[in-house]
Every structure is written in structure tokens, then in C-alpha cells.
Amino acid sequence: MQEFFHLYGYRFNWLNTLDLTIVIILVIQLYRLLKGSLAFNIFVGLLMIYLVYFLVERLRMPILTTILQSFINVGLIAIIIIFQPEIRKFLLVLGKKAPLSKDSFFTKLFLPDKFKSYKEEENIINEVITAVGRMAGSRTGALIVVANTYRVKFDTASSILLDSNINAKLLESIFAKASPLHDGALIIVGNKILAAKVILPVSENPDLPHRIGLRHRSAVGITEHSDNIALIVSEERGTISYAQDGKLVQDISLEELKVKMYEVLVDG
């Protein structure tokens, strides 16, 4: 293939320029995915091992090269084990953007899904919004996870399985301070309340605001490795927030929450 340009002794043609561009894009995407998580420091550590290996190999330092080579040989398996949650999330994001996934251009164009009625989703959104609005007004703390799949993982031992219809009054009575189910999170999947009193994984992200407590941190935690969304009503301040993709968006209006829920439940 015809050469394109030379750089430090490397010959570049169109194909390996494309190769390099794809690698750079992948590294940037990986950086954006891991930024703010503990896995980010591990990612930087691994990157440094690769860079040092690259350097010592080029400088022809045989002992260091052999030592680092043995690290790199088991590297792929180590990466899969260490980054298992991140790889899952990456594949999830990839699957959502795949040509035949629900929200892709091709699906919307060729499948009749776009003519589907969203009455049920609208009803769920209205019930949740009504309950969240009332609970914010009365400063009743609440944590609602809207999960995308029935395979959502949570600690069933500590929670109460419900499998009931979604109704604003029911949501309010679950989170009422006197209710035995008010502590912990409530999980909604499809058109059902799956469980209440659920203990969620607490996020260890050091970049989260220091003043937030466990309710907000666990909302972030459940969205770090899945495409769930978690809604929070603060007991202390009566404010509404949500967590998605490991990020917390605080103090939103009911209208903004409604738009977000439409985005998640109706648009994809």
C-alpha cells in the first residue's frame, strides 16, 4: 500500500492511519466512560505499564521488557476481570446504538414501533410525577429506581417484593414516614412496582458533592453500571434530583423530571 507519511521511523499509509484514529477514539471513549470512577485510576495504571513497556522495548532493555511483557501477557484477562462492570456498561451502550436496537434510525424507519401508543408509559409517568411532586411538597424522602429490565440486580434478602401496579397514592404511602417500607429504594420495572425497602450499592465516586448523603449516593450507585434511572426526593430540602449513568442532576423541577422520564420510558 502507498505510504502516506513517516513519523519517528514509522511508515503511515491510509489504513494504519485509520487504525490509529480508531484506537484514539476508543481510548477517548474509554476515558469518558471511566472518568470519576475508581476504575479510572486502574486504567491510568495499566496505560502507564503499556507506555513504559513500549519505551523499554524500544530502548532494548531486556530484563524490564521481559518483566513487563509477562504483565501484558495476562493483561487481557486481568482487564476483563477488573473492568467487568465497565465492559458490561460499554456493551449495553453499544447495543442501544446498534442498527436494529429500539431507538436506532433504521428501526424507527422500517418497523411499525413508531406508531405504537405510549398510553401505558404516559400513565406510569403521570403517577410517578404526581407522587414525587406531593412527596417533595411534604418533604417526604423517597428513592425510586426506574429499571429498564426485569433482570435488574438487587439484594432480595433485605427487600420486600411487591409486584403491584404503579399508583401515585401507593407510592406515597410506601414512602410515608410511618410506613414500614419507607426505608431504602423502590424499584419500578415495566408497569409494575417490583420491590420496596431495597438496599442499593452506594457510589464511591469522590467527585460527588460532599454534602449529599446516602440516599443520593446510592441513587448514583445503582446507575453506575446499568442504564437505570433513579429519582430522589430529599427529605431534608424537599428537592427533586435524578441519577443516570453514574451522574447526579440535582434540584430539578417536576416539568424537567417529566421530560427526563419521557426520554427514558418513551423515546428509548
Ligand SMILES: Nc1ncnc2c1ncn2[C@@H]1O[C@H](COP(=O)(O)OP(=O)(O)OP(=O)(O)O)[C@@H](O)[C@H]1O
Ligand atoms: N444503600 C442504600 N440503599 C437505599 N436507600 C438507602 C441506602 N442508604 C440510605 N438509604 C436511604 O436514605 C436515607 C438516609 O438518607 P440520608 O439523609 O443519608 O441521605 P441524603 O442523600 O442526605 O437524603 P436527604 O436529602 O433525603 O436527607 C435512609 O433512611 C434510607 O431510606
